[in-house]
Amino acid sequence: MKLLTITCEILAQQNVIDLLHKHSISGYTLYEVSGSGAKGIRGQGFQNEKNVKIEVVLQEEKLSDILEEIARTLFSDYAIITYVSDIGVIRMEKFS
Amino acid sequence: MDILELVQANILTPVVLFFIFGIVAARIKSDLKMPEAISEFLPIYLLAAIGLHGGLEMRKTGFESMLIPLFIAVGLSILMTLYHYQILRRLGKFNIFDSYALASTYGAVGAVTFSVGLSFLKNQGIASEGYITAILATLEPVAFIVAIFLTNMAVSKQTQIKKQTFAKSKDSTDDLDIIHTEQKTKLFQVLRESITGKAIVILLGSILIGYAIDTDGFAPIKIVFEDLFIGAIVIFLIEMGIIAGHRLDDIKKGGVFLIGFALAIPTINGIIGVLISTYLGLSIGGAVMYGLLFASASFIAAPAVLRHAIPQAKPSLYITSALGITFPYIIMILLPVMLILSTTFHNIESMNLSYFVENLK
Numbered sequence: 001m002k003l004l005t006i007t008c009e010i011l012a013q014q015n016v017i018d019l020l021h022k023h024s025i026s027g028y029t030l031y032e033v034s035g036s037g038a039k040g041i042r043g044q045g046f047q048n049e050k051n052v053k054i055e056v057v058l059q060e061e062k063l064s065d066i067l068e069e070i071a072r073t074l075f076s077d078y079a080i081i082t083y084v085s086d087i088g089v090i091r092m093e094k095f096s
Numbered sequence: 097m098d099i100l101e102l103v104q105a106n107i108l109t110p111v112v113l114f115f116i117f118g119i120v121a122a123r124i125k126s127d128l129k130m131p132e133a134i135s136e137f138l139p140i141y142l143l144a145a146i147g148l149h150g151g152l153e154m155r156k157t158g159f160e161s162m163l164i165p166l167f168i169a170v171g172l173s174i175l176m177t178l179y180h181y182q183i184l185r186r187l188g189k190f191n192i193f194d195s196y197a198l199a200s201t202y203g204a205v206g207a208v209t210f211s212v213g214l215s216f217l218k219n220q221g222i223a224s225e226g227y228i229t230a231i232l233a234t235l236e237p238v239a240f241i242v243a244i245f246l247t248n249m250a251v252s253k254q255t256q257i258k259k260q261t262f263a264k265s266k267d268s269t270d271d272l273d274i275i276h277t278e279q280k281t282k283l284f285q286v287l288r289e290s291i292t293g294k295a296i297v298i299l300l301g302s303i304l305i306g307y308a309i310d311t312d313g314f315a316p317i318k319i320v321f322e323d324l325f326i327g328a329i330v331i332f333l334i335e336m337g338i339i340a341g342h343r344l345d346d347i348k349k350g351g352v353f354l355i356g357f358a359l360a361i362p363t364i365n366g367i368i369g370v371l372i373s374t375y376l377g378l379s380i381g382g383a384v385m386y387g388l389l390f391a392s393a394s395f396i397a398a399p400a401v402l403r404h405a406i407p408q409a410k411p412s413l414y415i416t417s418a419l420g421i422t423f424p425y426i427i428m429i430l431l432p433v434m435l436i437l438s439t440t441f442h443n444i445e446s447m448n449l450s451y452f453v454e455n456l457k
């Protein structure tokens with residue numbers, strides 16, 4: 001199993017969630033975060049300039065399609081960081 | 097009153113002073129900050145107060161008188177968005193996405209600027225037509241729709257050209273088709289989102305409620321929605337000042353052309369608005385608010401809409417110029433200037449009329 005973590009600006013949040021739904025993934029965890037990166041300190045100022053972090057647990061076979069689509073549709077225009085980690089999952093049947 | 101005197105008196109009002117104070121606090125790197133819930137709550141409160149006020153006033157004036165100013169406002173908003181684009185693209189050499197995003201930011205109305213305008217007139221003891229609030233609500237999505245529609249047209253034209261170039265290889269045309277349909281669906285999504293967005297919903301809702309309850313129904317809530325109005329603007333402007341202050345460094349990155357654009361366009365558009373509304377027969381205060389609709393740039397609604405609709409455009413450009421340059425310029429200088437112009441135009445008109453009447457005798 002893989003953990004896909006996407007940290008992006010809040011205005012890209014809906015795009016990511018729609019994309020996950022498109023690949024029939026309905027479960028994710030989302031939280032508002034702040035931090036600093038290529039675009040300077042983020043998470044201050046206007047509500048819609050915040051960052052969010054989206055965590056998705058998924059099976060390896062779905063991963064490459066999703067990553068490809070995220071890279072194609074979001075990387076060029078949005079503030080976004082994506083990484084993948086190996087994880088062990090308890091209650092595997094929740095992710096089938 | 098002389099223009100300089102009025103500008104000076106206007107700068108020494110709490111609304112402007114607290115905005116400047118916010119900028120200073122940000123510049124000296126103070127940790128002063130509004131609690132998040134309050135900075136989210138205040139725009140909703142301000143829109144509700146503006147809406148109620150508009151609804152109450154509309155009950156007195158009726159709907160019929162607003163139709164012509166409304167249609168002209170929609171037409172002007174579209175025209176202005178188009179000519180902003182031409183200026184930015186041809187003279188400013190911005191790319192197509194930044195040009196459309198900036199064009200619609202300046203074609204759109206600024207609700208915060210509108211609130212400050214109302215409080216400015218209140219300070220001067222001048223009334224304005226309530227239906228201008230309804231025009232504000234109608235104009236909210238217009239400039240965005242124009243810009244998004246035209247951007248989509250431009251993008252599909254580009255994909256068509258790419259398609260012809262890649263016509264030999266079948267795979268790539270399929271890919272381009274997907275991109276094309278994705279662009280198309282976005283327009284409807286954005287349309288729906290901007291019309292059901294919280295700004296328009298709360299504004300239209302409170303206009304209707306204000307219209308329904310009339311002055312008697314308004315009496316028990318007057319203390320919150322009228323007496324506290326300017327105080328709430330002051331608190332909100334501390335926050336706006338802080339955000340603007342953090343962005344001052346970005347202004348230099350925008351370049352001289354953008355600074356000039358952010359000062360000249362509101363002035364021209366504002367004067368056009370004052371002239372046309374004077375001609376349409378709006379009051380002195382009404383003409384100022386009508387001009388303000390076109391002078392103001394959107395910096396709260398615009399990023400939320402444009403980031404989805406034209407993600408290729410750089411938000412730092414349009415937010416910084418609207419909030420960092422145009423907004424301070426309008427609330428400090430352009431508002432008093434528009435008031436003086438409006439008074440002058442009205443006097444000319446009444447002078448001409450009296451001259452005309454005397455001739456008739």
